[in-house]
Amino acid sequence: MRIISGKYRGKKLITPRGLETRPTLDRIRESIFNIISQRIANARVLDLFAGTGALGLEALSRNAGFATFVDNSREACTVINKNIALLQFEHCTTVIQHDLTRAGTLARIRPKKFDLVFMDPPYRKGLIDAVLENSEFIDLLADNALVVCEHGAQENPGINISKLDITDQRKYGKTQITFLTLNNAELIL
Numbered sequence: 001m002r003i004i005s006g007k008y009r010g011k012k013l014i015t016p017r018g019l020e021t022r023p024t025l026d027r028i029r030e031s032i033f034n035i036i037s038q039r040i041a042n043a044r045v046l047d048l049f050a051g052t053g054a055l056g057l058e059a060l061s062r063n064a065g066f067a068t069f070v071d072n073s074r075e076a077c078t079v080i081n082k083n084i085a086l087l088q089f090e091h092c093t094t095v096i097q098h099d100l101t102r103a104g105t106l107a108r109i110r111p112k113k114f115d116l117v118f119m120d121p122p123y124r125k126g127l128i129d130a131v132l133e134n135s136e137f138i139d140l141l142a143d144n145a146l147v148v149c150e151h152g153a154q155e156n157p158g159i160n161i162s163k164l165d166i167t168d169q170r171k172y173g174k175t176q177i178t179f180l181t182l183n184n185a186e187l188i189l
Contacts, residue, residue: 001013001026001052001054002026003054003057003058003087004026004029004030004033004058005030005061005062006058006060006061006062006063007061007062008057008061008087009061011086011087013052013053013054013083013086014052014079014083016051016052016075016079017075025175027172028150028172028175029055029058031170031177032055032148032177033059035170035179036146036148036179037062039115039146040062040063040064040116041063041064042063042064043064043065043114043115043116044064044065044066044067044068044111044113044114045059045064045066045067045114045115045116045117045118046067046070046109046114046116046118046140047059047067047068047069047070047118048070048121048131049070049100049120049122049127050069050076050080050095050120051071051076051079051080052076052080052083053067053069053079053080053084053095056069056093057083057084057087057089059116059118060087061087065092066093067089067092067093067094068093068094068110068111068114069093070096070098070105070109071097072099072100073097074097077096081095094110096108101127101130106131106134106136106137106140112140113140113141114140114141114142114145115144115145115146116145116146116148117140117141117146117148118150119131119147119149119150120150121151123152123155124152124155128151132164138163138164138182144181144182145181146179146181147179147180147181148178148179149177149178149179150175150176150177151175151176152175152176153171153172153174153175155176163183164180164183165181165182166178166180167179167181
């Protein structure tokens with residue numbers, strides 16, 4: 001696993017041992033970042049179910065302004081912190097170890113408004129819906145925020161939140177990427 005583009009292009013990232021963390025494939029990550037390239041500069045990024053932190057770190061390498069990483073695994077948070085130190089992003093990052101499905105987790109996340117949110121939870125566990133249905137989630141989004149959800153191509157997350165619209169979906173083999181914005185938000189992809 002490596003940073004694909006930007007200031008730290010080609011830099012290898014540390015990954016946790018075992019199969020518990022399933023990092024986004026480089027080619028999928030590259031496709032996502034090609035699609036959202038107009039939204040990255042100075043963005044406040046929230047990387048949920050962060051794993052290695054690859055999505056948020058890629059955004060920082062491409063000039064995002066700040067990133068908050070959230071994962072419930074202690075080992076994943078340790079790896080994220082090591083990757084942050086490797087890329088010298090300590091000044092513009094926060095790492096939170098917490099279970100996103102538990103009440104009150106989203107209220108703890110600061111800063112409060114994010115421009116870009118990545119969600120890459122374990123597949124087939126309903127975790128995207130659990131976060132999106134949490135009333136605190138919408139409060140984390142800036143007016144023109146983009147939410148990028150990675151899930152199994154066979155999954156069809158409910159994503160029936162009245163304040164969010166699906167603006168695009170892309171399929172990459174067994175993986176699907178769903179892009180969401182607030183209703184009536186200016187669409188910039």
